[in-house]
Amino acid sequence: MFQPTFDHQAAREAAGDLDDIQFLRALFDDIRPNVSTDIESASKALQALCFLLQQHPQYALSLRNSLLRLLNEKSVISLYSDHGIQSDLGFFTEIYRRLSHKLLPDVPDPKYLKDVFGQIFHQNSDVDWVIGMPDTVWRDFMQTLDISQGDATQQQNCIQEVKDALQVLSYRLSASGLDPELILQHEDLESNDSPFITQNIEIQKFLALSAIRAEDIQHLYTVLKRCEQLTYEIRKSNAKTGTSISLTALMQRILQQIQRMQLLLDILHGLILKHDVSQAITRLLKQLVDAECKKNNLAEYWRQNTELLALRVTENASHTGEHYIAQHRHEYYKLMGSAMGAGIIIAIMALFKIIIASYHLAPLTEAILFSLNYGLGFVIIHLLHFTVATKQPAMTAATIAATIDDHGHDSKNIHNLVNIVAQTTSSQTIAILGNVVVVIPMAILIDWLVIQATGHHFIGAEKAHALLDSNNPLISLTVLYAAVAGVCLFLSGLIAGYHDNLAAYNRIPERLGHLQWLQRLLGKDRLWRITEYIRHNLGALAGNFYFGCLLGFASGLGVMLGLPLDIRHVTFVAAFSGYALPALDFQVSHYIIATSVLGIALVGTTNLITSFGLAIYVAMKSRKVRYRHWKAFWLELFTALYRQPGKFLLPPKKPE
Structure with missing residues (x-):
């Protein structure tokens, strides 16, 4: 004290x-x-x-x-115009600068108040x-x-320093508004009507005035507000057109420059018109101290620059996620049907996985073959419009987070959010059941066909016991491996969103459509249909393929590193049980049946909780959802779960 x-x-x-x-x-x-x-x-x-x-x-x-x-x-301009404003060095250049300055700090220059501020x-x-x-x-x-209360000369110097900083920020804002990457998002920015150019003209007129009135300052507020609104419009349109790290950083810098100019105008307004400026100075002080303490903070810089990029990625994922949420009974049973169709493909994928493993190939070769099996299998499932249950959370979490962003700040809309969670939970439950109830009979059918063709089971009794033991949660690390698969699911969701963003930002479908040799080879109409499919499905295809690669390389990576690293996916655990039971002629104890069912249930639950938790965490962080909003949400959720548990498992009622 x-x-x-x-x-x-x-x-x-x-x-x-x-x-x-x-x-x-x-x-x-x-x-x-x-x-x-x-x-x-x-x-x-x-x-x-x-x-x-x-x-x-x-x-x-x-x-x-x-x-x-x-x-x-001291020179004050750099403190007002630089501190707390994101630099234009570029993402990785700024990372390097912060790292080098963290290890070997700058020598303070006493001529600049920015350095003096850091000494205080x-x-x-x-x-x-x-x-x-x-x-x-x-x-x-x-x-x-x-x-x-300072003398007139000191007061005038302070006012002039604020004016000079305002002018510097105005020039920089004009330059930012004319950045080629930003103009691609909004072509009108090149014209003289651009608010970024207009604000500079108005600032110069303002600074040339001999006597400043309140109306003059209010006019500048209006001009800067137009710049701010246009920036938010461009940011909103990026959900469809995509974004990049450099564009994200540019948008952040523009908003910071506008907000700093508005704050300096608040201070100038008070100093010139003799109003109380304590509130504006307090806000400026807090911003400057925050910037000073975090100027070499790598984690903070990474968070600031990836926050909006994560928002774009999760929003792109959420567009896909909406298709995984059944909002009424027809969609519920349609989702169940698509999940049952996926069960057929997964049983065949499990067949190839067992065949590849039987050759005992080198770890790297085996991992590549596993990855191709999983990746191509999941892509085929997507092409056939089938559903893999545990692919849902990575997508639906973003949809839920988008709802939080829209309604979470209003207690009246918490109920709508809980309804979406209930619909998502029931949709995931029926999708898992659809996968499992088909994949086990399909595996048994394949074993029967093998018997008819060869006279013996697809796998031997020893392999069957090994499969059942590896999925027994009481004697193996099945639950841990299921969590690893959940992480892979989460990463595949980010990959899907990233590729959707990439396709939109780089205009990949349009560029493919303008390739002359493809037009001659396929014809314009067929090429147009292909590019439209790529526009809407590139992220999903990439996410499914890379998800398969992540699953395939997990076990191989564990072997190469000598670590207990493997994956357990609920559909494959069910498929392996389906191949093991007929191999033992269904002569199994109640213990084996119970542990098999327990293994499927625990693996499915762990897959969902891990992937859903990670996905919604990233989506929440990107939208800056606050604790107090979540507290109200959890209270409403647990109340609904206690009073209407069937709502989270059974088909949704017909919408009113």
Whole structure:
């Protein structure tokens, strides 16, 4: 907590024992709590300082003069226009810069207030208590300090610094608005009517005024608001046209520049028209401290730049996910039928998997063949419009997260969100049942056909026992391997969204459609149908194929690394049980039957929970869903689960 030693420090500062930087550093060192998250102690310390300044006006004068001297003697423009604004170095260049500066920090240049600011707030944990402290406490401090009491020259210098920073930001915003990658998204940005160009013209007119009125500043707010609205429109259209890391970073930088300009206008408005600027200065202080403490933070930079990219990916995935949610009985039974069709293909895929494993090939060769078997099999399932149950969560989680984004902030719409979760759960349940009830009889049928053709079972009794034991959750790591498969499912969902985004952003279907040799080979009409199919299915095809590759390489990777790494997918566990039971002439104990059923149930549940949990976590993070919204959602969900459990398993009722 702040100690009442300010009077000694002020006297020493006035006597010249401490310069302004050391004085302010020592002052905030006294305010800083021992534990950065102890907001209460920091608040009490700052309140104690305010009380001391009010009781001793000469101390307030000394502190005010120190701040004004720094604002007048140091270069302030870079602090206002750079700090907290994303750089244009490029994603990986900025990653390298942050890493190198983290290992070997810059030498502070005392001419720039940006570097001086880092000497005052010199601990990375300062962001916790500075931002965590209530705005009212900071505003009381600003009002007590009241920098507007400085002499006219100092006030004019402060106003001019804000104007200069505003001008720099205006030029940069114009340049950002003329970026070729952004113009591709909105061709009108090249014209003189572009709000990004208009704002620069209006800013120059504003800065040339000899007397500034409130109406002049309000007009600039309107101009900047148009820039902001256009930026959000382009960002929204990116859900269909796709995006890239560089475009995502550019959009972030534009919004940050606009918001900083609006904040500087707030401060300018108060300084010129003699209004209270404590609230605007508090907001600026928190932004600057946050930027200073995180300027070399790799994790924070990665999060900021991948957040919107994740949003685009999960939104693309959510368009596919909508097809996996049955909203009424007809869709419910249609989904069951498509899942049953997939069961036939999966039984054949399990057949080839057992055949490949029987040759005991080298680990890498075996992994490649497993991957091709799984990958091509899942692609065929998609081409035939069948459904693999555990492919649902990676897609439907994004759909649910999109609903959270639209309605989660309104308690009245939480009920709609719970209904979507219930529909998703019932859809996943029937899809799993559809896969399992077909794949086991299909495996038994294949074994019978092999007997008719060869006179013996497809697999021997020893192999049958090995398959049943490997899927027994009581004596093997089946559940852990099911979680690994769940991670693969989650990654396949991201891959599907990424490829949908890639196809849209790079206009792959349109570019294929303009290939002359393909037009001559296939004809324009047939080529158009193919490109339209690619437009709507490239992500799903890539996700299915790569999912198969991930499953196929998991066990091979475990062998090569000497780790207990393998996968268990509910449909294949069921298929292997279907091949094992007839190989033993169905002469099995109740224990084997019980552990087989338990294994299928646990593997299916683990597949779903793991993939669904990871997918919805990423979707939530990309939409910045807050804890308080989730608390209300979980309460409503558990209430519905207790009162209407059948709603989460049975076919949905006919919509009203």
